[in-house]
Amino acid sequence: MSRVILSKLNPDEIIHPDDSAVIKKMNRIPGFKSFLKKTIGNLHQAWANVTYTGNGYDITPESNPQVYGQLSEDCRILGLKEIPFLSVAWGYFISSRSVGGDKQRVILSSGAIDLLQPEELDFLLGHEIGHILCGHMPYHMLVETLYTPLFTDNSSVSLIDLIKLPMLEWYRISHYSADRMGLLACQDINVALRTMIKMSGLPKDCYDKIDIDAFVSQGDDFDFNHNNAMDKIVKVFSIISANSPWLVVRSKKLLEWYKSGEYQKIVQRR
Template structure:
């Protein structure tokens, strides 16, 4: 399948409304983003660099060319000229995270590399690149830094008190946007849904029987069938206690964007083929 390179696009056309609304509010807080870029961001960058080099496999053109090629392809599609650093760490659940701004690095589990096919891996990497190009990282790193034992800065504590509740809510919703960017990288909705199905828990021995329609129906049922007051309360509390949105919730949000035609309209604006 020929893919389109995305050039001269407006990142705001990609963002999920729930992500965009909260992010816009955070960006309007006077001096807040500048404060983060001068304090939390360099600390998290330095910590991530040390940890990645000390306890991970540094993926480069020389060390792991096949993996690195997927990173390059995702960056090329999104028009990212400075290819970020990439580390693989030993952990068999398919997971990833990223940190940094000027020294942006993606860390991906060895399980993700083993369990995902090539195009699925491009979606997965594209998701992390989405956080980067959408400006999520400074705020995400603030929340992550609150769990680091050596962060004991009075200014950080003041800012965290002010923005903790909206940040926790937004942290999860930012994944809705990042999933859109992942889809723009792989440019195949079935590929994106397969990643979510695998992360949701499908056993490896049944990977040749993946049923995306059944997973979408599960997502629709999740949205429509828990209508009682007790169910609403239980679901809200469960979602707010999660670090990330549930996979079925992410799947239906991404499919809604795809099915609305907004995805294809965005793609059609870009005529350059790979």
């Protein structure tokens, strides 16, 4: 399927409302975003440059033209002018993340390249490009820094502890916005859902018979049948330290946005 270039894409109309509310509040603090980019962001960037150059594999036009070409095309579709650095770190599971201040780097696990079809990898790359376009990066770097040992003290509750949990809750919500960008990159809701199914733990032997409807039903079941008082408490304590929402929840949120008609309006407008 030929994908359209989204030349009129405005991240402000993609971003999840709860994500947008937090971003706007933080952006209103004079100089805060710029300060984070220049300090924490650039520190993470320098760390990533050393770590993944010394103990990873850089994807470049020369080392892997196919995957680098995908990243370039996904950036072109979503309107990110500066292509991030791209590295691969060993791990036979499907994951991705992005770091950086003035210059971003996307990191993929080896499994992401081996286990995903090219169009599924577009969804994953689009997700990370989405974090960059939505303005998440400085605040993501802040959250990740707050959860380093330097800021972890189990002996007492501090002001930093009161900041960390709300920021981590926002960090999880920001994935809803990035998933929308991933969908806009691959431009196929079934591809996006298939990627999430693989990320959720589907055995490789089952890849040729993925049942998207069953996974969607699993999300409905999760909401409907696990909603009593005890289940709600378990859900809270299970997710409280996670850095992203559960995949059945993410897929349900993305499907709701797709069915709302917003996706179609953006793609048809171009």
